Amino acid sequence: MEKPRILKNGIAIMGLVIILLYIIMIIVSSFWLPFDPSEMDVKHVLESPSFGTGHFFGTDEFGRDVLSRIMKGSSVSLIISISATALGAVFGIMMGIWAGFLGGRWDNFIMRIADIMFSFPSLLMAIFVMAVLGENTYNVIIAIGIIYIPQFARISRGAILSLKSNEFIRAARSNGAGNIYILFRHLLPNSMPPIIVQVSLSLSVAILLESSLSFLGLGVQPPEPSWGNMLSSARKVMMIAPWTAIYPGLAIITLVLGFNLLGDGLRDILDPRLRNVS
């Protein structure tokens, strides 16, 4: 058995390693944390990172351990990012392939809706949705998912349109294949590369969006830790205790980087024209 293709791609491996580290961290954090992330400790407020106290990343203004909060927050961030992307991708792709495949009036109708959704700046749209739905973790998922719908719709429609006129679609038809069969068997798999790249990008952007929303106080609500609301509360003490801002910031940067690297690598791998080239 030859090596899976993903292991031959350095960029993808780097991204994958970063994401795997986070996943391990999430698993570990679900049954062990250095400290209770929401336990306040007035004797150790704003302590700088040190090995002696066991607070490797220091403590925040309530004396809570920053490392424990980052670990707890990573699962929140990752779950939001994955579910929001899944939500946006499922509905967006459904809209997109429908529009692209049926064409004509349906195409026009669906894509104009997507255009309207596109015309709102994404953060504004998210704030609007959060304001309507109320501030909690699930609504963050819905808000980010809604932002993603038109993006996925546009990308999948474009892919379907460019594939639809291909000769092999006509060949499949001449073989007696029906619309649904052609759509799922021939069109969708071929439109995967751009969609997958979009998914990986969306995962990283979702982390940024979630952090932004939480930073603005609209996302994950304290005391539940999320990277965004950690940054938000660190804002006040950043000058005297920079570690409260630096470490959550680093967490966001590395995970976003990990998804982007994986996405780039995946694009190279998934493009069938690059397959098995020795």
Place this chain on the structure above:
Amino acid sequence: MGKEIILHVEGLRTEFQTERGIVQAVNNVSFVLHRGETLGIVGESGCGKSVTNFSILKLVQYPPGRITDGTVLYNEKDLLQCSEDEIRTIRGKHIAMIFQDPLTSLNPVIKIWVQIAEALRLHQGMSKKDAKAKAIELLKLIGIPDAEQRADNYPHQFSGGMRQRVMIAMALSCNPDILIADEPTTALDVTIQAQILEIIKNLSQEHKTSVIMITHDLGVVAEMCDAVCVMYAGRIVERATIDELFYDPKHPYTIGLLNSIPRIDQDSEEHLHSILGAPPDLIDLPIGCPFQPRCTHAMEICAYKSPPEFSMGGDESRTVACWLHEKEHAHG
């Protein structure tokens, strides 16, 4: 003749709506195909050869294309009246197609054997294992070495000639009655062309498959076909058996085509003969014979009256649509 008629196309008309007007791509085309026969449809680019055959299987995209008239009788069933579901059971199973460009006719992300087995799985509900075995068998039949290993390849790992063979394997997987080959060799180089034609010929003879061979290459016609229809501007201008076509062409267009073939014994100093002018604009066809503006034998009547198909000697399979041959028709 006593030969069994397998496909009867009668008065087929297909038009395309464009911004400039309606294009009559196929204009009152009729022909019959007998069992085991290879029928060539010849003509220059844009004369409606391909559209005729897409129309047979109702594969013309609507919009802009539309089949406006005609019948296509296959097993006493008019394919043009069939519902989409009905005709899908015919496509691939009873009437299969090979396309012009093997490079784009295979789905790049699906393994070769899966594509060959597509029709089998769609029409016969074959299990995955059986279908794969059958696909490998077909690959061997069309002469792909290491068929077992190659079956798991993707199309880009195959050369153009091999992909065209795969197309043939796909088309023949269900043992169709009729194989429509739409310029199967145009995109290939000459040595591969000969191999591909050989494969089509052998397999069609073996399985008693009737073949409709669409081509603009008279060499291919000479090699493959029993009977020929020459098309010009959406209509059939001459139909003949292969011998009649090459030894006794009647229509000025056919004669022009035959004269345009470079000959190996020809003086190289001499210019190659060509038919003057360009094919007519199918949007506003001349009222008379469509070939009249380019015809060296054009008469007065040609300019205002389109010639019907005159049968020569009362034989329905030997017709010429040209006023020059009106008399022969009358005497016959």
